[in-house]
Amino acid sequence: MSQMDPLTELQSYADKNRALVSLRFFKTGNGQYGEGDQFIGITVPHTRRVAKKHAHILLSDIRPLLLHPIHEVRLLALLLLVEKFKKADKKEQKEIVDFYLTYRSGVNNWDLVDVSADKILGAHFFDKDKHILYDLAKSKDIWERRIAIIATFHFIKQNHFADTFRIAELLLNDKHDLIHTAVGWMLREVGKRDQKAQEKFLLQHYKKMPRTMLRYAIEKFSKDKKKFYMERS
Numbered sequence: 001m002s003q004m005d006p007l008t009e010l011q012s013y014a015d016k017n018r019a020l021v022s023l024r025f026f027k028t029g030n031g032q033y034g035e036g037d038q039f040i041g042i043t044v045p046h047t048r049r050v051a052k053k054h055a056h057i058l059l060s061d062i063r064p065l066l067l068h069p070i071h072e073v074r075l076l077a078l079l080l081l082v083e084k085f086k087k088a089d090k091k092e093q094k095e096i097v098d099f100y101l102t103y104r105s106g107v108n109n110w111d112l113v114d115v116s117a118d119k120i121l122g123a124h125f126f127d128k129d130k131h132i133l134y135d136l137a138k139s140k141d142i143w144e145r146r147i148a149i150i151a152t153f154h155f156i157k158q159n160h161f162a163d164t165f166r167i168a169e170l171l172l173n174d175k176h177d178l179i180h181t182a183v184g185w186m187l188r189e190v191g192k193r194d195q196k197a198q199e200k201f202l203l204q205h206y207k208k209m210p211r212t213m214l215r216y217a218i219e220k221f222s223k224d225k226k227k228f229y230m231e232r233s
Contacts, residue, residue: 040070122154
């Protein structure tokens with residue numbers, strides 16, 4: 001198996017029963033957010049194993065993986081990019097970021113965003129101009145908007161919250177539940193590190209927040225504090 005190319009090795013783990021479960025879990029039906037996506041039933045641990053083994057792969061060889069119709073193959077491509085980014089110098093990291101942005105059409109489901117946006121875009125743009133994240137936050141594409149807010153998870157881990165709050169403000173009126181959950185999750189992560197900063201933001205905005213966003217944001221609050229926010233929203 002060690003001589004296999006990454007795609008062949010990944011496909012060796014395929015499981016038809018798991019694929020059927022994934023089709024339902026990732027909402028692939030008509031009109032759903034994952035409409036038309038294809039699965040072959042591979043676990044994330046197996047996908048990570050293949051990515052770690054093949055982290056030496058060239059970007060040019062990752063391109064067809066990231067544009068592949070099968071979901072787990074695109075996940076492999078993103079995990080490969082994350083592995084490469086960890087070991088890359090600044091020049092190589094910039095090449096990976098440019099690659100990610102160029103082929104971001106392949107980052108088209110919530111799990112694909114969540115395993116990659118903070119680890120590549122967030123890590124790269126932390127100490128740089130962040131206008132690209134704001135452009136993504138204003139996109140008509142749901143996955144680009146999710147990339148924008150999830151990218152700030154890296155900033156949050158460095159105790160930098162300003163961009164999370166600014167992008168959250170841009171997304172307060174978003175219509176999609178998957179943006180509500182992402183923003184609420186990032187606000188919750190801020191609260192784990194600085195609850196005063198989180199609550200300052202919430203007190204300004206909670207009355208107009210979608211309820212799902214607010215519920216995610218206050219998940220770690222006490223029962224009484226949750227009641228305060230939810231009853232006045």
